[in-house]
Amino acid sequence: MFRKRIYALLTFAGCSVAFLTITAWASRLQKDTFEPYTQKIRGTSAAFDMIPIPEGTYRMGSTEDNPHHKKDEIPQHKVKIAPFWMGAHEVTWDIYEMFLNKGYEQSVSDTPLTDEVDAVSRPTTPYLDMTFGMGKENMPAIGMTQYNAIQFCKWLYTKTGVFYRLPTEAEWEYACRAGSTSSYFFGNSPEKLADYAWYANNSDDKTHPIGQKKPNPWGLYDILGNVMEWTVDQYAPESYTKYAGKTVNNPVAEATELYPRVIRGGSYKSSAEDLRSAKRFASTPDWKKIDPQMPKSNWWFPEAPFLGIRVVRPLNPPSEEEIMNYYNQPPIEDY
Amino acid sequence: MKPSRNNSRRDFMKTATLATAGATVLSPFSIPGAYAAGSDVIKIALIGCGGRGTGATFQAFETGHNIKLVAMADAFKDRLEDSYSKFLRKFGKEKVDVPEERKFIGFDAYKHAIKEADVVIIATPPGFRPYHFEEAVRQNKQVFMEKPVATDAIGIRKVLAVAEEARSKKLNVVVGLQRRYQDSYVETIKKIHDGAIGDIVGGQVFWNGGGVWVRERQPGQTEMEYQMRNWYYFNWLCGDHIVEQHVHNIDVANWVKGSYPVKAEGTGGRLVRKGKDNGEIFDHHVVLFTYDDGTVIHSECRHFPGVHNRVDETFQGTKGRCFMHAGNHGTLWDAGGNEIYKHNGENNPNPYQTEHNELFAAIAKGEYKFADAENAAKSTMTAIMGRYATYSGKVISWEEALNSEVSLMPEQLNWDAKPRVLPNEDGYYPYAIPGKTKVI
Numbered sequence: 001m002f003r004k005r006i007y008a009l010l011t012f013a014g015c016s017v018a019f020l021t022i023t024a025w026a027s028r029l030q031k032d033t034f035e036p037y038t039q040k041i042r043g044t045s046a047a048f049d050m051i052p053i054p055e056g057t058y059r060m061g062s063t064e065d066n067p068h069h070k071k072d073e074i075p076q077h078k079v080k081i082a083p084f085w086m087g088a089h090e091v092t093w094d095i096y097e098m099f100l101n102k103g104y105e106q107s108v109s110d111t112p113l114t115d116e117v118d119a120v121s122r123p124t125t126p127y128l129d130m131t132f133g134m135g136k137e138n139m140p141a142i143g144m145t146q147y148n149a150i151q152f153c154k155w156l157y158t159k160t161g162v163f164y165r166l167p168t169e170a171e172w173e174y175a176c177r178a179g180s181t182s183s184y185f186f187g188n189s190p191e192k193l194a195d196y197a198w199y200a201n202n203s204d205d206k207t208h209p210i211g212q213k214k215p216n217p218w219g220l221y222d223i224l225g226n227v228m229e230w231t232v233d234q235y236a237p238e239s240y241t242k243y244a245g246k247t248v249n250n251p252v253a254e255a256t257e258l259y260p261r262v263i264r265g266g267s268y269k270s271s272a273e274d275l276r277s278a279k280r281f282a283s284t285p286d287w288k289k290i291d292p293q294m295p296k297s298n299w300w301f302p303e304a305p306f307l308g309i310r311v312v313r314p315l316n317p318p319s320e321e322e323i324m325n326y327y328n329q330p331p332i333e334d335y
Numbered sequence: 336m337k338p339s340r341n342n343s344r345r346d347f348m349k350t351a352t353l354a355t356a357g358a359t360v361l362s363p364f365s366i367p368g369a370y371a372a373g374s375d376v377i378k379i380a381l382i383g384c385g386g387r388g389t390g391a392t393f394q395a396f397e398t399g400h401n402i403k404l405v406a407m408a409d410a411f412k413d414r415l416e417d418s419y420s421k422f423l424r425k426f427g428k429e430k431v432d433v434p435e436e437r438k439f440i441g442f443d444a445y446k447h448a449i450k451e452a453d454v455v456i457i458a459t460p461p462g463f464r465p466y467h468f469e470e471a472v473r474q475n476k477q478v479f480m481e482k483p484v485a486t487d488a489i490g491i492r493k494v495l496a497v498a499e500e501a502r503s504k505k506l507n508v509v510v511g512l513q514r515r516y517q518d519s520y521v522e523t524i525k526k527i528h529d530g531a532i533g534d535i536v537g538g539q540v541f542w543n544g545g546g547v548w549v550r551e552r553q554p555g556q557t558e559m560e561y562q563m564r565n566w567y568y569f570n571w572l573c574g575d576h577i578v579e580q581h582v583h584n585i586d587v588a589n590w591v592k593g594s595y596p597v598k599a600e601g602t603g604g605r606l607v608r609k610g611k612d613n614g615e616i617f618d619h620h621v622v623l624f625t626y627d628d629g630t631v632i633h634s635e636c637r638h639f640p641g642v643h644n645r646v647d648e649t650f651q652g653t654k655g656r657c658f659m660h661a662g663n664h665g666t667l668w669d670a671g672g673n674e675i676y677k678h679n680g681e682n683n684p685n686p687y688q689t690e691h692n693e694l695f696a697a698i699a700k701g702e703y704k705f706a707d708a709e710n711a712a713k714s715t716m717t718a719i720m721g722r723y724a725t726y727s728g729k730v731i732s733w734e735e736a737l738n739s740e741v742s743l744m745p746e747q748l749n750w751d752a753k754p755r756v757l758p759n760e761d762g763y764y765p766y767a768i769p770g771k772t773k774v775i
Contacts, residue, residue: 097641101545103607104640125547129646132662136643290661292513292687293386294393294421305662335393335425 034083034315036219041159043109046095049088050313051219053175056081057247060173061240062278066183073278077243081174082250083315086167089140089210089221090229091152091309093131096141099123099155120155123148123299127292132305138209140227140308146261146283147331148299149230149309154327156311163323164311168252169233169262169280171312176224176265176277178217183276184224185216190272197225199275203268207305220310224275227308228263235260235282258332259285267306288334298331377698380406380452380476382445382467384418387481388458391511392418394691395456395479396426400699403430406437406451408444410459410563415440442748449474454698458511460563460572461579461715462486462744465493468508468708472501477698479691481511483582483715484708486574488739488775491716498708505703509694510711512586514661516693517686519678523657523665524591526676531667533653535591539633540584543645546638547576549612559745562754568614568764570722571743571754575616577603577725578718581636585721586714587648587659588624588632595713596624596632596720598732602769603725607639611762622721634721728769739775 040047061076062069098105100123106113123144130143144152149166156164167175182188186196193199196216198208208226215221223229233239233253243251255261260282266275273279287301301307317323379402381392396402404422409415415438422431439447445467449455455471457464457480464484471478478501485491501508514520527535550565566572573579589595601622608618619637626632635645647660655669663680697704720736723729745754758764767774 097545101640103610104545107607108641125545128661129542129544129644131644133645133647133660286682289685290687292390292394294390303662 036088037085039160039162041095041098041156043111044098044105045108046098048091048095048311050085051088052315053081053084053086053171053218053312055083056174056179058174058177058179059181060170060243060278062276066278068183068273068276070279072237072239072280075240075244077240077245078247079170079174079243079251080247080249081171084167084171085313085315086171086175086220087310087312088215088219089310090227091141091311092210093136093139093141096152096309097136099152101125114158116158117155120158121151122155123151124297126297126300126302128290128302130300130302130305134206134305138211139207140210140222142207142227142305142308143301144230144307144309145297145299145301146230146255147329150327150329152309153311157323157327162313163317164313165326166230166232167310167312168250169231169264170248170251172229172231172264173277175218175220175312176216178220180217180277183278185277190275193224193272193275197266197275198222198268199225199266199270199272200268201272205268207268223265223310224277225266225270226268227265227306228267228270228281229265229308229310231262231264233262235262235280258334259283263307265310269306285334294335296334298334375401375699377402377695378405378451378453379403380408380448380455381418382408382448382455382457383459383463383481384409384415385458387511388456389418389421390687391456391458391479391481391691392422393425394688395454395695396422396430397688398692398695400695402695403432405432406439406448407433408439408448410440410442410444412438412440446470449476452476454479454695457481460566461574462490462566462570462572465490465497468494469497472497472504472506475504475506477506477694478508478708479511479694480508480708482586482711483574483578483718484510484711485715486570486572486578486719487741487743488716488719488737489742489744491712491719491737494708494712494715498706498712501708502706507694507697507703507705508708509690509705510707511687511690512583512707512711512714513686513690514583514587515590515707516690517661517663518683519663519665519680520587520590520659522678523659523667523676524587526667527591527650527652527657528593530654531675532650532655532657532669535650535652536630537632538588538591538630538648538650539635540581540588540648541634541645542576542581542584542636543643544580544638545640545644546608546618547580549610551612557750558757559748559750559752559754562614565612565614568612568616569754569756570615571745571756573616574715574719575620575722576638577617577620577622577634577636577722578715581620581634582715582718583661584636584646584648585624585634585718586710588634588650589710589714589717591648591650592626592630592632594626594628595717596733597627598625598730599623599717599720599724599736600730601634601721601724602728603722604769605766611758611764613764615756615764615766617725617766620721620725622724624717624721723774726767726769726772727774731775735775741774 057080060079062073153164211221234255263281287304288296455476603617603620622634624632659665665678667676
């Protein structure tokens, strides 16, 4: 069911009925409006930039002849991706805190909150300081669960009327590679990694303001390092096995279990090897070990101060019903 | 000055030694209220079925000892049933043996629940802690109780008296100041006490965060019910966030110093917290705690969204400095700024679980090992003294604070009784005005 909905979210343009009409409409839309843009958040001074990621086919994962490959990155396989926009940056506290704290959102808004915004589920106030002393201004928000990240996207949708969601793992890797086939989008050697990423060697073990390093060829900043980024998918070490020798259309691994789920990109704590485009990470219940509540929070990973959000927006949005199904997945209780 | 400081340190270390050395081993028969010989089941009762009490009970079960939940108590039936359903789902009927007749509801519920158990978990709003602790010890039960352990000096004096009684009866008492059971703090502070950075001459402790939950008034609620539901915002129940939350960092300062402050002065107020559902508490406090050797610790707590957060502790010694925070972080530097110790926090155990593992291990062995209540009362008193300073605008001495006769508790506890602090005709509550409000 979820898979069907996700396919619909991703591949509406592939619908064969009225194919010509859709193609003409999509072509016109793409020609006229598939460009970088700045999303403003109504009633506030906050905004974020979105970068167009073109339709295309790429090789996802690693080959065995890559000396740094991991078992879960094999076999490399061809993936076809529909066009979408991706956030130029990781989501910062400046925006995220309005979602986190309704009172704060109201206090910085120049108009009253609408009933719809008021009704969005908000995170419980975290028990620990979720900035871990690393600051907020222009800094990536951290430590949220996938459920939390999805509800943040719902809040964005309610504020802007635009459908934002988490990327699929396949979309994430495609955007990160930006057309490259090497270990990093700038080559196979980590020699130049410090030009593009905050990682173990240069971060002093903390997050940094977004946008200080060079972007990837498609304009994505901190796509490697700084904080890891949530994807939609369920993680399994053998996810790619069934795709061997095939070209897959917008794949997504339906998430049905709370753990593990796919995270990408590496962080300020990661080694150079773990910042390769193909590297996969998975969420773990250990990141809630210190949570004293029972059941554990649906909203927070108090031991994941290296994990954040980058949003995407499909060029061809799904139906309102499908959007609501995506946002309204009930949380899975965590004991 | 020096002899006094040494005396305080020796007294403190005596308490710490009892809490950590575990030298006393007794036959199970020697502990009144300990589970009966011949049966290895440890019966527990939960007093206060909110999130923290539910979590603490999960942690008790996870110790792996043969524990059975036999009674539950809460002022509210819905809270009790919600908690019960979680236990039943996770642990099953064999371990969760709480039939209707052992579900106790209302203000006196705790007395009946305590009677059923060997060990009592107390996690009600902190204003009730002194009375629940008193009853548990009176009935010879061993105790896990959450912090803080009171909201005013009258409550603290009761806890200190009960702590003494628990000690004489050799009843284990663990308090949920879980940093004291957290490896990063234990190891780092041990090095400080071993002299790694010399004598502590200054420090700063912080709980600067964005605030906590609000439970808005519902139609039909009596004033008592509303205050009980939204208890964080009423001092008789909560003590204000300097007591309810910041006590953790203040306790770290006392632990590092090995003593308690002799006076407090400070400033606080309400800048952000202006709503009808925000009761009477402040949204920020800044307090200077002065210790008997002249050390001044700067204590800061605030509930301000949209600003820099900070929850950590830093101290300066004659030979270096340290930094600690609850994300398993503890670092020491020498006077030249060179790092001399950095705690490896990876895969450290959950301190909330550790405190239960240690308590139940002692109980299962028939050991008398833990007497946390006295220190918890004195650290809670430190935080209350800080609130007294910010609310009154005066320099408050330890003696003045500890002997305050200003009670926050309602005259009567029933659903139609009136708490002491009531809203005006517009629905707003009065709050402290420095220079006017009396606290002692």
